[in-house]
Amino acid sequence: METLLAPVVYYVISGVLVAGVLVGLSLMSRASTARAGNAISAVCSVIAILVTMYNYRILSSAVIWISIAVGVILSLIFAAKVKMIQMPQVVALLNGFGGLSSALVAILSFSQTELLYLKELYDPSKYLFSAYVSEVALIIGFVTFTGSLVAAGKLHKVLPQKPVVIPGHTFISVALIVLTVVSAYLRAPIWITALLSALFGFIFAIRVGGADMPITISLLNSLSGVAGGIAGIAVGDLMLVAIGGIVGASGLLLTRIMCKAMNRKLSGIILGSRVKKPAADAQAPEKPAEEEKPAEEEKTSLTPGEILSQAQNVIIIPGYGMALAQAQSNVKALFDKLEEKGKTVKFAIHPVAGRMPGHMNVLLAEVDVPYDKLFEMDEINEEFKDTDAVVVIGASDVVNPAANTAEGTPIYGMPVLKAGDAKYVIVCNFDDKPGYAGVPNTLYKQKNTIMLLGDAKDTVSKLTGSF
Amino acid sequence: MMQYVLIGIFAVSAIVGYLIINNVPPLLHTPLMSGMNALSGITVLGALTVTAVALKHSSPVLSVIVGVVAIVLAMINVAGGFGITARMLKMFKKEGK
Structure with missing residues (x-):
């Protein structure tokens, strides 16, 4: 189709806008400049949309403007209402929308190219390439779409959070991958390829x-970008290709960070080698049993209140349990009181202390914990041994x-936070059962550990009132 | 020829993006991801292009509908992604502010 702008002009504009987005992203490296960075990326995107509309002579099309308005209005209502604890499912859902949108672009591009080819208006040497590229975008788009919907459903608790394994799961996964590739290669009717890839995303x-979600949504975040980038190759849009590449890389980077932090292999997540639960008696480092009672007596005789009043410096370790108990405000109150009493208080954030990368930081920022009090594991792990008290919450x-x-x-x-190295550890957890990984927590048995079991909202407020 | 250039651009931008995003601290990883949601919505450029073609060539209504759905979904990502990211970043405050 004829465009208004000469290709060279369009490429130059695209190049400038991509550079603008990259500047915006580089400003995301500091919390103080991140807002400006986000605004720059947003402005560049809006300009790109207007330039494309001008270029394809649709600035006056009512259908287009109405579609844009519907999308913008729906999303702005959504963006204003959504809660921070829901951020993982929101990101997952938007990953899915991005994937589906790219898949639909691929379908249209595929059918339009085919139409032109049949009318002998399309360069045959380019036709096959274009057709295959569209198929790849379609596959990745649909995998992202159904995969993201399932992930969002699990995170939103409308689907079971436990892994659902059907008989022959790995075999079915592999078979679906093979069938999808074969179907695309043979250029079977496009709905068959679409259906197969959607099925794979679901499976x-x-x-x-639930606990593997940080990895999964990072991966789907990456795929939503890759689908867009490849759809961009299919329709020949330089900016879409470049931005797709950037989003793909970002998601991949986060996926790697999460895999490392959780000690998981990516292939294991995709093809589903399950987390091996240790046999009840075999590897468990200590048997949780009745004969623990004597050990309890050796425990410190200090009360949690006494520990906190005496402590000079305190580190708080929040986990997802805190978020589940909605105890963020109570934790903030504890933090305020400790600071009021002149103690040095820091938060130690494990990379997977939430359901998505960086989730815990947002949850704490929401209740006005200053971000310069939040420390990553590597920054703070050596400080535990010189710390008077650690408070673990969920x-x-x-x-x-x-x-x-x-x-x-x-x-x-x-890699774990070395909470146990501190002088005293106060654990405000719901119960003393092993965490998601199923390994009994030896920290609970340490002499310097005091357990405050129950709803974190209650235990943390009691703790706040005890000194 | 152009198609191979595009593949090259995809690879180069992925590498440059990786290097830049590597500097984003874990503190901001959630806003980064919702920002990436917004950027993945830039697939709206492709949606606009194919819908424009469908409109101009009086293609079957179905093509236009598919195009419109693609535009709506992509715009939800663009506006929603940037909006949510802005809302989140606003919450990050330093002490004393």
Whole structure:
């Protein structure tokens, strides 16, 4: 189709806008400049949309403007209402929308190219390339779409959060991949390829468990970009190609960080090698049993209140349990009181202390915890040994010292926060059962650990009132 | 020829993007991801292009409908993604502010 702008002009504009987005992203490297960065990216995107509309002579099309308005209005209502605890499912849902949109673009591009080809208006040497590129975009788009919907459903608790495994799951996954590729290669009717890839997305996501979600949604975030970038190759849009590449890379980077932090392999998540639960008696470092009672007596005789009044410096470790109990405000109150009493208070954030990368930081920012009090694991891990008191709130696996010692368990080798090195540890967890990984937490048994079991809202407020 | 250039651009922008995003601290990873939601919505450019073709060539109504759905979904990502990211970033405050 004829465009208004000469291709060279369009490429130059695209190049400038992509550079603008990259500047915006580089401003995301500091919290103080991130808002400006987001605004720059947004402005560049709006300009890109207007330039494309001008270029294809649709600036005066009512259909187009109405479609844009519907999307913008729906999303702005949504953006204003959504809660921070829901952020993982929101990101998952939007990953899915991005994937589906790119898949639909691929379908139209595919059928339009085919039409032109049949009318002998399309260069045959380019036709095959274009057709295959569209198929790839379609596959990735549909996998992202159904995978993301399932992930969002699990995170929103409308689907079971436990991994759902059907008989022959891995075989079915592999078979679906093969069938999808064959169907695309043979250029079977496009709905067959679409259906097969959508099925694979479903089968892949349904077996992912709640705690593996940070990896899954990072991966789907990446795929939503890749689908867009490849759709961009199919329609020949330079800006879409470049931005798709950037989004793909970003998601992949986060996926790698999450895999490392959780000690999981990406292939294991995709093809579903399950987290091996340690046999009840075999690898468990300590048997939780009645004979623990004497050990309890050796525990410190100080009350949590006394520990906190005496402490000079305190580190708070929040986990997803805090978010589940909606205890963020109570934790903020504890933080305020400790600071009021002149103590140095820091938060230690494990990379997977939420349901998506960086989730815990947002939850704490929401209740006005200053972000310069939030420290990443690597920044703070050496400080625990010089810390008077650690307060763990709703976290288990990420503070389990067994990760360093219990060979053969799922968490062995996983980097953890060295809470146990502190003088005293106060644990405000719902119960003392093992965390998601199923490995008993040896921290609970340490002499310097005091357990405050129950709803974190209550235990944390009581703790706040005790000194 | 152009198609191979585009593949090259895809690869280069992925590498440059990776290097830049590597500097984003874990503190901001959630806003980063919702920002990426917004950017993945830039597939609206493709949706606009194919819908424009469908409109101009009086293609079957179905093509236009598919195009419109693609535009709506992509715009939800663009506006929703940037909006949510802005809302989140507003919450990040330093002490004393």
